[in-house]
Amino acid sequence: MSLNAILAQTMLGLSQGVFYAMLSLGLAIIFGLLNVINFAHGALYMLGAFVALIGYSYLGPWLGQPDWHMGFWTALVVSPLLVGGLGMLIERFLLRRLYDFDHIYGLLLTFGIALILQGLFANYFNISGTPYPGQPESLSGIVNLGFMYFPKYRLFAILFSIVVCFATWFVIERTSLGAVLRAGVENPKLVEAFGINVPRMVTLTFGFGVALAALAGVLAAPIYSVSPLMGADLIITVFAVVVIGGMGSILGAIVTGLMLGLVQGLTQAVYPPAANTVIFFIMVVVLLIRPAGLFGKVV
Amino acid sequence: MNKSFLTALCATGALMFGAAQAADGPSDGSVKVGVLTDMSGVYAAIEGPGSVIAAEMAIEDFGGEVLGQPIELASADHQEKADVASSIARRWIDRDNVDMIVGMVNSAVGLAVQGLASDKQTITMNTGAGSQELTESQCSKYGIHYVYDTYALPVGTATAMVENGGKKWFFITADYTFGHSLQKSTARVVRELGGEVVGSVNAPLGTNDFSSYLLQASSSGADVIALANAGNDTVNAIKQAHEFGIVDRGQKLAGMLVFLSDVKALGLETAQGLQFTTAFYWDRTEKSREWSQRFLDKHGEMPTMVDAGVYSATLAYLKAVEAAGTDEADAVRAELGDMKINDFFVTDGSIEPNGLMPHDMYLVRVKQPSESEGPWDLLEVVSTIPADQAYIATEDSACPLLGE
Structure with a gap:
């Protein structure tokens, strides 16, 4: 394979990897701070994409203003807020009741929510996907990177996601707000004694993790068709990413997400039949050698 | 698990067993069509809930009964898995007395179900899968390939x-x-x-x-x-x-x-x-427009070629049952081989001995x-x-x- 071809496959791998990174980051935050395995993450990612699609294509006609569209940039703000809000409701009224029980209950609850959301959307929308027509004019077209032609929009998605991921990492690991969050998980009683409302903090954190999924959904909408199953297709791989990175490790989720995107991209070029399995193969190897994951701390 | 739950479970089991027993016999009292398809996966937009509606329309248009017996419809999701599809087909044929299975998008599913149904002398009309193998090396006496193939x-x-x-x-x-x-x-x-x-x-x-x-x-x-x-x-x-x-x-x-x-x-x-x-x-002929509009009203989407094929195949099957005077598979298959199929989907179609239905x-x-x-x-x-x-x-x- 020529150098150009390798570089090109690297770019493609990266454009897949940023979605793994964004989604596994949200999962890692939720798991790390709340100890909840959020199986609804994929469905909430799908919901994020649908908010963008509905805002652009359907909302105007519903309100009797056929010419009105909610643009891509608005969706990038509105969708995470709406879906994050839904996430907070889920945490406040459903998940909170299960904290005293085994992990499996939270997992089952969120899995059920995922099935309900997917079923609802499959009922009303085309299951093979609906195109999202709202990609901004300024980001359409292709750029010549020297070694390949690359869609401008994907380049934007890569850069934007990386910035979001590392900003999140910085806030949680390097600021006092993040320190309070981490302490709240370690010893909620003590943190409450400092006058901090821990349950509210947990709700906000869950909402933030979910908002990241919705943000990824909006970013994915112009690339992939918006379909009720888009999250279900992705979530299993994303869980593998979280396991490889180390359950709950923030940096681990980001780096592993990007790295596995690259590995998958290169596998597609070298031996396509293994493209869907290579991540799980890596997961098995990592679990055998480092059961806590690449970035996880052995307890 | 508490006692009342167990009791309920046993009662349900007994009821189901009883129903299966009652329905068994030389003439099972109804003609039953089974739509076996992908209801929610990658091919659900091609042959999913729409194909069930198409089969319902065929039964309705035929009058709801044949040979003085009601026509029943069953449908199930094969999840794109040949083993899931086979176990559903086995249950349909052995227990539920399904007389004909239609649909079966995905060639792996299509080949598995056609093989199984043939062993049990049940007609399959494949409308969704493409593999030519269905009528070539793996052809069967009871397997019909209706809409398109890879050739x-x-x-x-x-x-x-x-x-x-x-x-x-x-x-x-x-x-x-x-x-x-x-x-x-x-x-x-x-x-x-x-x-x-x-x-x-x-x-x-x-x-x-x-x-x-x-x-x-x-x-x-x-x-x-x-x-x-x-x-x-x-x-x-x-x-x-x-x-x-x-x-x-x-x-x-x-x-x-x-x-x-x-x-x-x-x-x-x-x-x-x-x-x-x-x-x-x-949007090709007056007849196809008329039927498609009815389908659109029911389903909210225009029919794919597979939806149209499910309708046509189901209707052809019911006509063959009527002409044969029985739902016994050999007689119906003979009738399907002899008759000319004419509707909005196909003109003068006939089913070859290998199960292929060539059409424009x-x-x-x-x-x-x-x-x-x-x-x-x-x-x-x-x-x-x-x-x-x-x-x-x-x-x-x-x-x-x-x-x-």
Whole structure:
């Protein structure tokens, strides 16, 4: 394979990897701070994409203003807020009741929510996907990177996601707000004694993790068709990413997400039949050698 | 688990057992059609809930009963898994007295269920799967292949493209029976017309991002990038080819199996100009428009060729039962072989001994956004491919039954 071809496959791998990174980051935050395995993450990612699609294509006609569209940039703000809000409701009224029980209950609850959301959307929308027509004019077209032609929009998605991921990492690991969050998980009683409302903090954190999924959904909408199953297709791989990175490790989720995107991209070029399995193969190897994951701390 | 739950469970079990016992017997009191399809997976837009509605419409149009017995309908989701499909089919035939199974999109499912049903002397009418094997080496006395196959698909599309200068072909192929079978028969047509195949890559079923494969195809120097896949895979591949500007830089895309639902999902802006072969388009004749409008009213979407095929196959089966005077499989199959099928889907169709139902196919082109006059005004019929050119001649078929 020529150098150009390798570089090109690297770019493609990266454009897949940023979605793994964004989604596994949200999962890692939720798991790390709340100890909840959020199986609804994929469905909430799908919901994020649908908010963008509905805002652009359907909302105007519903309100009797056929010419009105909610643009891509608005969706990038509105969708995470709406879906994050839904996430907070889920945490406040459903998940909170299960904290005293085994992990499996939270997992089952969120899995059920995922099935309900997917079923609802499959009922009303085309299951093979609906195109999202709202990609901004300024980001359409292709750029010549020297070694390949690359869609401008994907380049934007890569850069934007990386910035979001590392900003999140910085806030949680390097600021006092993040320190309070981490302490709240370690010893909620003590943190409450400092006058901090821990349950509210947990709700906000869950909402933030979910908002990241919705943000990824909006970013994915112009690339992939918006379909009720888009999250279900992705979530299993994303869980593998979280396991490889180390359950709950923030940096681990980001780096592993990007790295596995690259590995998958290169596998597609070298031996396509293994493209869907290579991540799980890596997961098995990592679990055998480092059961806590690449970035996880052995307890 | 508490006691009352257990009691309820036992009671339900006893009821089900009792019902199965009561229904058993030489004449089971009803004619039952089973729609076995993908209700929510990658092919659900092609032959999912829509095909169940099509079968319901056929039963309704037939009058709801045959030979003085009510016609019943069962439906189930095979989840794209041959083992799940087989166990449903086994249960339907052994316990629920299903007389005919229709649908079975996905060739792996189609082949498994056809084999199983044949052993149990039950008619299958496959409307969704493409593999030619259904009527070739794995043909069976009770298996019918109704809508399209991998032999017929490339005839119109590949011929048109090669004749327009697309000599060098690269395949992106769905990595299972159907994809390989489609690639093989397309390559045959391409070579016969003087073209060549410069490369191919196998992509797993349900690939989300085809850009890596498209990149390989693009750098292969091929004139035509052929997509030997279906459903969501085709939609994603076409969308991403558009995104990477592959078509703008001069290479052509050939969708070897494209459904109306795919064009709808892509939008005219992206799909315009794409040519493909189909067994049915709603806006072709007065009769097809009339039926499709009824289907649209019920389902909210225009029928794919498979939806139309499910209707036509179910209706043909019911007519054969009536003509045979029984739902016994051998008699009905004989009747299906003798009768001429005429409806909005097919003209003078007949079912060959190997199970194939040859009929006219249509080469269509996706309209430009400016040509389209409505949300479902998507295609233009370019030409008709007569049944005898579209399908393999019965004397050339490798079906072992024909030698007997």
